[in-house]
Amino acid sequence: MDTSFQAPPLSIPEYILSSSGRTMPLLGFGTAVSPPVGPQVTKAAILEAIELGYRHFDTASLYGTEQPLGEAIVEAVSVGLIKSREELFITSKLWCSDAHGECVLPALHRSLENLRLEYLDLYLIHWPVSSKHGIYEFPIKQEDFLAMDFKAVWKAMEDCQRLGLTKSIGVSNFSCKKLADILAFSEIPPAVNQVELNPLWQQKKLREFCKANGILLTAYAPLGAQGTIWGSNRVLECEVLKKIAKEKGKSVAQICLRWGFEQGISILVKSFNRERMKSNLEIFNWSLSPDEVRMIDDIPQTRLCCGECYISEYGPFKTINELWDGEI
Ligand code: NAP
Numbered sequence: 001m002d003t004s005f006q007a008p009p010l011s012i013p014e015y016i017l018s019s020s021g022r023t024m025p026l027l028g029f030g031t032a033v034s035p036p037v038g039p040q041v042t043k044a045a046i047l048e049a050i051e052l053g054y055r056h057f058d059t060a061s062l063y064g065t066e067q068p069l070g071e072a073i074v075e076a077v078s079v080g081l082i083k084s085r086e087e088l089f090i091t092s093k094l095w096c097s098d099a100h101g102e103c104v105l106p107a108l109h110r111s112l113e114n115l116r117l118e119y120l121d122l123y124l125i126h127w128p129v130s131s132k133h134g135i136y137e138f139p140i141k142q143e144d145f146l147a148m149d150f151k152a153v154w155k156a157m158e159d160c161q162r163l164g165l166t167k168s169i170g171v172s173n174f175s176c177k178k179l180a181d182i183l184a185f186s187e188i189p190p191a192v193n194q195v196e197l198n199p200l201w202q203q204k205k206l207r208e209f210c211k212a213n214g215i216l217l218t219a220y221a222p223l224g225a226q227g228t229i230w231g232s233n234r235v236l237e238c239e240v241l242k243k244i245a246k247e248k249g250k251s252v253a254q255i256c257l258r259w260g261f262e263q264g265i266s267i268l269v270k271s272f273n274r275e276r277m278k279s280n281l282e283i284f285n286w287s288l289s290p291d292e293v294r295m296i297d298d299i300p301q302t303r304l305c306c307g308e309c310y311i312s313e314y315g316p317f318k319t320i321n322e323l324w325d326g327e328i
Contacts, residue, residue, distance in 0.1 A: 017191040018214040020168040024089050028056030030270030031065035034228035039068040045272035046072035050081045052278055058268045060093035060126055066114035093126035100133055101152030108160050123166035124194055127173045129310055145315025151185055158188045175325040176209040194218040196305040198235050199256055199296045218266045221305055223253050230305045240299050244292050251279060258283040259296055303328055
């Protein structure tokens with residue numbers, strides 16, 4: 001890392017989260033890596049990202065990146081890239097085997113210990129399904145899936161926010177129906193729903209639902225997660241996007257990210273390559289024309305990350321259709 005770097009970091013637009021009034025940078029840095037890399041590689045990439053201006057970092061107990069992220073934060077402060085941890089927005093997620101009322105608080109404490117932090121900015125339920133407690137595995141064995149007790153888990157999430165251990169709480173991979181179920185009994189509504197969202201899977205229905213209910217939708221796999229076990233190259237190879245990118249003198253990735261930004265959602269993008277990290281940030285001083293937006297609107301829709309590994313004949317979701325409540 002070049003610690004002599006002095007240029008002011010790019011400023012990323014922010015959004016005020018409804019349930020806490022805290023601000024969240026609308027473009028964040030993903031740390032789910034596939035195939036996996038060592039913690040030193042992850043830490044170095046995060047330090048470069050902070051240097052380049054990223055301030056929002058997304059991790060999860062599942063990813064194994066909480067520890068390197070925590071180490072990178074300590075080093076970023078010590079070398080003066082940031083003044084304090086307060087300048088960052090850190091999201092982590094509750095894994096399925098801890099998605100039981102009494103396990104939520106201990107799981108958050110473990111994440112905080114890994115991250116060397118006193119609080120998270122956002123804590124999310126990773127998937128709307130539980131698995132046997134004490135068995136930490138991925139993929140989860142078919143016979144280990146359990147239906148989630150949404151009331152008990154959400155109440156424990158609310159307690160985490162009340163205790164100040166996380167500033168906001170939310171969910172991930174929730175359909176409109178599952179969000180409505182949570183909203184029906186929540187005292188603190190979910191601030192965020194983090195889902196796959198890109199020009200090939202635009203989530204129009206979920207976007208409208210979230211907007212109507214003050215929930216910020218956050219896009220994962222905004223580039224289709226090319227090269228990972230859960231994604232594909234279909235977004236970056238989409239002919240419509242390639243045409244727009246060529247005519248505009250931008251990369252396909254920039255078109256995807258700019259489009260997401262213009263849709264009023266927040267975005268997480270992962271790159272551990274310095275040039276791509278940098279170019280992924282360069283989306284805030286230009287815009288798409290109405291024609292370009294219409295062309296993207298017309299792209300045939302297909303979910304890339306279907307969540308097949310959360311389907312089990314023993315669990316609550318026996319089909320993809322049940323997992324997404326028909327939103328496929
Ligand atoms: P993504 O950001 O759409 O794609 C990442 C892939 O694209 C990497 O292989 C990266 O490779 C490549 N890439 C990045 N920028 C590029 C560019 N400008 N041109 C070409 N290729 C580029 O997918 P993602 O990592 O799945 O999603 C982002 C984050 O969302 C994750 O890291 C994770 O934090 C979160 N996420 C959450 C869930 C969930 O269930 N809640 C699921 C998946 C992901 P290089 O590193 O080599 O550049």
